[in-house]
Amino acid sequence: MRQSLVIANWKLNGDLNLVNQMIDTLSAEAFSAEVVLCPPAPYLYALSTKSKSTKGLNQIKVGAQNCSEFNAGAYTGEIAADMLVDTGCQYVLIGHSERRTLFAESEAAIANKVRNAQQAGLKVVLCIGETLEQRENDQTIEVVKAQLSNVFEDVDFTQLVIAYEPVWAIGTGKTASPEQVQQVHAQIRSMLEQVSPEWGPSIPLLYGGSVKAENAEVLFAQADIDGGLIGGASLKADQFRAICSAVKG
Numbered sequence: 001m002r003q004s005l006v007i008a009n010w011k012l013n014g015d016l017n018l019v020n021q022m023i024d025t026l027s028a029e030a031f032s033a034e035v036v037l038c039p040p041a042p043y044l045y046a047l048s049t050k051s052k053s054t055k056g057l058n059q060i061k062v063g064a065q066n067c068s069e070f071n072a073g074a075y076t077g078e079i080a081a082d083m084l085v086d087t088g089c090q091y092v093l094i095g096h097s098e099r100r101t102l103f104a105e106s107e108a109a110i111a112n113k114v115r116n117a118q119q120a121g122l123k124v125v126l127c128i129g130e131t132l133e134q135r136e137n138d139q140t141i142e143v144v145k146a147q148l149s150n151v152f153e154d155v156d157f158t159q160l161v162i163a164y165e166p167v168w169a170i171g172t173g174k175t176a177s178p179e180q181v182q183q184v185h186a187q188i189r190s191m192l193e194q195v196s197p198e199w200g201p202s203i204p205l206l207y208g209g210s211v212k213a214e215n216a217e218v219l220f221a222q223a224d225i226d227g228g229l230i231g232g233a234s235l236k237a238d239q240f241r242a243i244c245s246a247v248k249g
């Protein structure tokens, strides 16, 4: 049985009020999926403190949106994986398409981040996905395979989650169809099973890209979709709660 997960990626949005509101809303309900919130870094400690002290049906897990590829030193503005653990993080997103494109994150930097994060004890949510141009040129599978292979050399498969996010579906309102996602996920699954026959079958595969309460259930019902990475719709507590409940046990 694979772990289902619903992860909120707030990006550069939200505030302390939203942290409190989310915990109050989400802890009151029992979900089949593990629920992870990834607010901007300044709110991580408040989130983990409040989450630990809130008694409810569900304990929210804490995740960061990024970590440094360096562990310590003269790197102004960076946050090391170990420091994220100190704030109460258990997860970290790595290789989000906005980091790859807007911040020119290279495959080498992504591989270093994955290694450092896992060594610090964090579960890595590796984000992969093709651009519209790559999809139109029939390069989707080639692109996601290359992004995956980049981290395989020394990854710990037991501490890995994959989030497939077609770049053309992120923040655009254009969701990939459940069949399109399932097709790519099935190929990712078979690649993972080839690389690691032991752990490949149990790595959670999430979909991200304009997931909303209205389309979550049909997406999550696909055989190889184990949950979602949610951007815009994770900023409203009721909407996000509805998405979390769309994962069936």
Ligand code: PGA
Binding pocket: 009, 165, 169, 170, 171, 172, 173, 208, 209, 210, 211, 229, 230, 231, 232, 233
């Ligand atoms: P979106 O973002 O749900 O707003 O499309 C998803 C993501 O970027 O992780």
